[in-house]
Amino acid sequence: MIKFLPICLFALTLPLLNRGPVSQPDKWNQEETSAADLFQPVDNMHHFMEYISEPSYKGLKAALATQPKGRKGWSPVKSGALILAETSALVAERVPEGADAEKATQWKQISLDVYNASKALYGSVGDYEQAKKHYSVMIDNCNRCHQTFANGKYQLKK
Ligand code: HEC
Numbered sequence: 001m002i003k004f005l006p007i008c009l010f011a012l013t014l015p016l017l018n019r020g021p022v023s024q025p026d027k028w029n030q031e032e033t034s035a036a037d038l039f040q041p042v043d044n045m046h047h048f049m050e051y052i053s054e055p056s057y058k059g060l061k062a063a064l065a066t067q068p069k070g071r072k073g074w075s076p077v078k079s080g081a082l083i084l085a086e087t088s089a090l091v092a093e094r095v096p097e098g099a100d101a102e103k104a105t106q107w108k109q110i111s112l113d114v115y116n117a118s119k120a121l122y123g124s125v126g127d128y129e130q131a132k133k134h135y136s137v138m139i140d141n142c143n144r145c146h147q148t149f150a151n152g153k154y155q156l157k158k
């Protein structure tokens with residue numbers, strides 16, 4: 001019996017091998033489905049800020065504390081600026097519940113101001129003076145949103 005054991009074990013694994021990837025209904029082909037329907041927020045704004053915005057901000061602050069040197073020195077600046085610019089679009093979409101039209105516009109406008117400053121920071125890689133200028137404008141705008149929508153908490157240092 002023992003000599004058939006490998007064959008028996010192989011036979012047992014056959015159904016597993018045959019299964020392939022778990023199939024999902026092809027949601028992209030449903031006409032009325034938009035990306036916004038499928039890419040729902042994974043977590044709340046507090047965790048968005050804590051795990052996406054804050055690490056990028058800390059990386060930028062450290063990298064710009066002194067003149068960055070070469071590709072290696074500027075790499076964290078590119079990373080932080082790009083993450084904060086691209087994720088501003090997601091922030092803009094997540095207007096707090098219960099915000100009236102005026103507040104909603106304000107939320108989106110400040111997100112756009114952060115986007116523009118981080119995009120300019122991304123574009124200024126290699127030029128320390130310009131980078132510091134755009135970084136400073138970006139932080140002013142982060143803080144402006146926190147003054148307006150987080151009761152003045154989380155005033156970030158440059
Ligand atoms: C459009 C509004 C808005 C913008 C723009 C914004 N934030 Fe925030 N941020 C919030 C709100 C609201 C909170 C408070 C969330 C809560 O606690 O419910 C917050 C909280 C935070 C916190 C505290 C998180 C914690 O763990 O305590 C950090 C850090 C932060 N933001 C970083 C940033 C950075 C860096 C930027 C700019 C690159 C930025 N935020 C831009 C709205 C914004």
